[in-house]
Amino acid sequence: MSDGARYVFEVSDDAGERLDLLVAKHAQCSRTQAATLIATGHVRVNGGKQKASYRVGVADAVTVTVPPPPGRDIVPEQIPLDIVYEDEHLLVVDKAAGMVVHPAPGNWTGTLVNALMGRGEPLAEGGGEDRAGLVHRLDKDTSGLLVVAKTDASHRILSTALAARQVTRRYAAVCWGHLTEDTLTVDKPIARDPRDRTRMAIVQTGKAARTDFVRLARFDSVDLLRAHLHSGRTHQIRIHLSSVGHPVIGDDTYGGGGGRKLAALPPRRHFLHAAWLRFKHPVSGAVIDLRSPLPADLRLSLATLGEMPELATHQDPLDVFGFYRTDELPGARGAAER
Template sequence: MSSSSAGAAASGGRRYAFTVGGEAGERLDLLVARYGELSRTQAATLIANGHVLVNGARQRASYRSESSDAVTVEVPPPPGRDIVAEQIPLDIVYEDEHLLVVDKPAGMVVHPAPGNWSGTLVNALLGRGEPLAEGGGEDRAGLVHRLDKDTSGLLVVAKTDASHRVLSTALAARQVTRRYVAVCWGHLNGDAITVDQPIARDPRDRTRMAIVQTGKVARTDFVRLARFDSVDLLRAHLHSGRTHQIRVHLSSVGHPVIGDDTYGGGGGRKLAALPPRRHFLHAAWLRFRHPVSGAVVDLRSPLPTDLRQSLAVLSAMPELAEHQDPLDVFGFYHTDEPANGASLSE
């Protein structure tokens, strides 16, 4: 099957098209879902509402595709919804007139979406009354990158469109260093491994991501900092920023992040002393060049209380629960990079 996409339109909708090849005989709703990264229900709704044409004509969701069928899909924009400014406290670890960096708590969704229209980081940013870059749209005001809801740690927000462009370009060029601390179940095969596997929506469950050979390139370097009885303490270095990347990559090698209910690491929560709906993944270290001055911005986020307590239990080192930053104990910040930050390439 060959496919093409027109991308997002200015109105928020998008169009994509594909030609059926070896998938002849598959149901139309399954094909539309797979190549649009949609749920099967969303695909069926598009078909029923006349937004899907096969060779220029409407078909049912149950239509069995034939070789060389030309399928076009029009995804309408979502209904408009105002994003409300809310007075929600934030931990701002760096701020000037060009950007700010937030230390996001676990449990906070980054931007509004169906099911989470309030209480998000964007709602909180708007509530501060400060200027934010508009390039990403109101629902993603200022965001340069994202963190999963239950992942804590450092996240960059641009205040101006110029800063947003420079930071986004640097991120794409792997000139922003993002290192995460993770604890995984079991033990890696070596003290340092690289997982270089493409990631896309799981074709069997659109709410998950998976290793998919037709997906987007994704690479993560993992360094084992410590080996405990049942888990490894890891430093994860992202070379790309795919959704759930670290979690998917660790699960793919049989060592899911502890507490990760989605990718197989949710069992043994009591053993890990983790609260409900919390996995052990934290964006602890962020380094980038300032988009205006060019100076190196080097920021660190010590483990939050819940992860310090978990690490103290898993390591059988109770003193870590009160340590200011247990990551120092395990050499998390010791790398081969120049100490003066002269090179930020990954």
């Protein structure tokens, strides 16, 4: 459900369903949110109001108008950021785990956007004030590289390149268990989980999503993977790995949260890091190739899981396992080769 959005649909296969359930499905919101929209007059059936319990008919036309949230100023904040690239057109942030990317209910302050605004530099306005400059996003507990546009022209060009799969984004992930092969492609559509609107899920009517995985190392209980995104759905890597029975370790939402002590992971941290970003500069056309070494908490986790204590202090353990090789099959490595 998007603030300010308007949904119009005709009832067909859903005839006989309660209005609140129908609205929740089509507007991608919770049943409680749907009931609130109905009670506040933001849902019309054939132009008139109905109760949440109303059973829709096959000829009914339903209109849902989602009201915008009450105005709330986004406050600039002086929050340190790790900027790994910057010019007058864009910048690239190496985001720390635990930082929310943009303001939203429950997280109006302390976000990346608050920090970007606090720098006093210009930011693209195309995405709205609460998403100022953002070209793409990372989950709160995912660390790594993220592009921010300073001008609307750069934002437009970079967003188009992202949609055309001309921006290479590769993530380091550790999953529970072992893939059956050294390479795996998961091509499954993603949408809001119809049973829990706070989560995403594999839904046949969802948006197309593809992720390529390459196993870089096989340890006793986990695999170290390189994930290559071909699309950018919310929680995509986490959902795709969970769907094949190998969730990201530390992922409490999608089944990988157990074994935190074994993995030496801190609370609310999963092993997913946006380590490699490659794209053409929106103005000069020059190739920008940026790499983010594993942060200290993930280095320690990898050293523990792989029984390789030297990795905890290595400058970039991903280099050890061929993460940055340009061929698509670096080959499996692991304890057996040590």
